[in-house]
Amino acid sequence: MNRGWQLGTGLVLTALAGYIDALGFLRLGGLYTSFMSGNTTQFAAYAGDADPDRAFLPMLLVGSFLAGAILGSVVAILVPARWATPAVLAFETLLVLAALAIGLVHSEPGLASLALAAAMGAQNAVLAGVKGFRAGTTFVTGALFSFGQKIAEAVTRRGSPLGWLGDGVVWMSLLVGALCGALAYRALNLYALIPPALIAASLAGVTTLLVARARPAAKVSP
Template identity: 65%
Template sequence: MNRGWQLGTGLILTALAGYVDALGFVRLGGLYTSFMSGNTTQLSVSLAHGEIRHALMPILLIFGFLAGATLGSGLSMVVPRRWATPVVLAYETLLIMAALALGLPTPELGLASFFMAMAMGAQNAVLAQVKGFRAGTTFVTGALFSLAQKIAEAFTGMGPRLGWLGDAAVWSALLVGAFVGTLAYGRYELYALLLPALVGGSLAVTAALLAARTRIAH
């Protein structure tokens, strides 16, 4: 898989992270399925106020994200390197479908949200393989700071004039994904998860075909 394919996949997955995060935010009334910094703050505030009941959902989401990231990272380590991306993407797609299947028959918010958080944790295991690329909602604050640095470098002549475009693209991908996710959930509710499942599955198939072609070439 060449660098261009990796970067393109990274941007698509960042948009998907924004999409799922916005969907979870609207569904859960202010919590996140991908942005664990926000959930950690919510957890701390709830505990400080003695609102143990309100702390349960942030704990569930953080645990789900951690579990998904751990299992996704483990999969990427135990399979041959060229198969890591398609395998983890397929795992993420299955988790999204599980969130949809479990969330539709019950009004309970936690069950579907747990699997959505797991899927976003797994996705970060894919994004971690794109070296030097800040992607995913976990890293968007860092991407914004990097964007500011590179704009300053461009203005002072101490860096490439267009070196800031990559970080701007990451932030824009998250913005657009969250915007579309909000609209999709407003219209289709939990069925809106079919889009990230379709995109994730398509990327998994494409990555598998590229990995198979690489094996044949060698």
């Protein structure tokens, strides 16, 4: 994929992360499926309050996210580099569909959310090889700081007057995705997972076609 496709894919994935995180937050009553800093803080607060029953799920979510990140990275490492993006996207699609299937079979909301946390962990491996690229990850704190920093540089004329635009769009993508996820969950309940599964599957299919049509980079002779 060229950088334009990578940027577009990254913004869509950022919105998808916001969508799934908002859905998980509403379903779990205050926990997250992609924002692991929040879950870590929740665990510490519950543990410090001597409430082990409530501390258990936040740590399970963190563990599931970590497992997804490891497995997604393993997929990206083991397949040829040019196929890493579609392979990880396909893996993420399977995890989202697994969350839907688990949720339809089991009424306990935490079980499906563990699969969603794993999917979000895996998603961070999709564009991990693109240097200087923040979109596509499931967290935007760094992008938000960079957004403010570049606004300061623009105001003081120490940087590009529009240098803040990219990070602002990344943050806005997460915001719009989260709003859509909240509205979809209110209307569709767990079936709100169908759109993100379709989006991830579509991205996997499109990137597969793009990679298949592109010629592999020529090997340089020693």
